[in-house]
Amino acid sequence: DAKTTQPNSMESNEEEPVHLPCNHSTISGTDYIHWYRQLPSQGPEYVIHGLTSNVNNRMASLAIAEDRKSSTLILHRATLRDAAVYYCILRGRDDKIIFGKGTRLHILP
Amino acid sequence: SQTIHQWPATLVQPVGSPLSLECTVEGTSNPNLYWYRQAAGRGLQLLFYSVGIGQISSEVPQNLSASRPQDRQFILSSKKLLLSDSGFYLCAWSVHFGAQETQYFGPGTRLLVL
Numbered sequence: 193d194a195k196t197t198q199p200n201s202m203e204s205n206e207e208e209p210v211h212l213p214c215n216h217s218t219i220s221g222t223d224y225i226h227w228y229r230q231l232p233s234q235g236p237e238y239v240i241h242g243l244t245s246n247v248n249n250r251m252a253s254l255a256i257a258e259d260r261k262s263s264t265l266i267l268h269r270a271t272l273r274d275a276a277v278y279y280c281i282l283r284g285r286d287d288k289i290i291f292g293k294g295t296r297l298h299i300l301p
Numbered sequence: 302s303q304t305i306h307q308w309p310a311t312l313v314q315p316v317g318s319p320l321s322l323e324c325t326v327e328g329t330s331n332p333n334l335y336w337y338r339q340a341a342g343r344g345l346q347l348l349f350y351s352v353g354i355g356q357i358s359s360e361v362p363q364n365l366s367a368s369r370p371q372d373r374q375f376i377l378s379s380k381k382l383l384l385s386d387s388g389f390y391l392c393a394w395s396v397h398f399g400a401q402e403t404q405y406f407g408p409g410t411r412l413l414v415l
Contacts, residue, residue, distance in 0.1 A: 222400060291344045294344070
């Protein structure tokens with residue numbers, strides 16, 4: 193049980209922002225929200241994580257709803273190299289990472 | 302900096318043959334180590350994890366086994382491969398358990414059992 197819900201796939205144009213949604217209505221107060229992505233024929237790579245406040249790093253931004261029941265991964269300017277499967281994962285203190293099916297992001301040139 | 306190695310990169314094995322996949326991590330000590338499998342077109346499935354030498358936890362009962370003979374070495378084995386063992390095998394490491402744990406994945410081994 194991945195505890196998160198994501199669209200199966202999304203499309204975006206190159207050089208435009210991409211907003212990848214994730215619903216996690218059963219999130220508990222101590223669960224962190226993590227995002228990983230998996231490029232074709234590679235292992236997953238960490239993107240970003242957060243608890244309550246929005247987070248920014250060199251790869252992306254994470255916007256977390258005030259009630260924490262949803263979050264959005266934001267790629268500010270998508271490139272063809274951002275085409276990947278994006279996984280939204282909840283982690284509690286004693287939880288293991290459980291990868292769901294993720295969102296397959298297609299970038300159109 | 303830390304790096305993780307997996308070999309071989311690809312492997313084609315007949316049904317019933319043994320398997321040994323190796324994973325090594327450099328640049329860190331006492332890492333948590335993980336083996337995942339990803340069947341074609343499917344999500345990642347956690348197979349084993351280890352918090353220290355000789356300590357192995359199995360997540361899914363099957364004909365695979367794991368061993369950690371050294372601090373930064375994790376080995377996935379099978380005595381007799383099945384067709385259903387085909388997939389993309391990924392090793393990962395981390396240094397902290399808990400809600401903020403970040404896992405770092407290796408390049409993977411693509412196994413085809415014929």
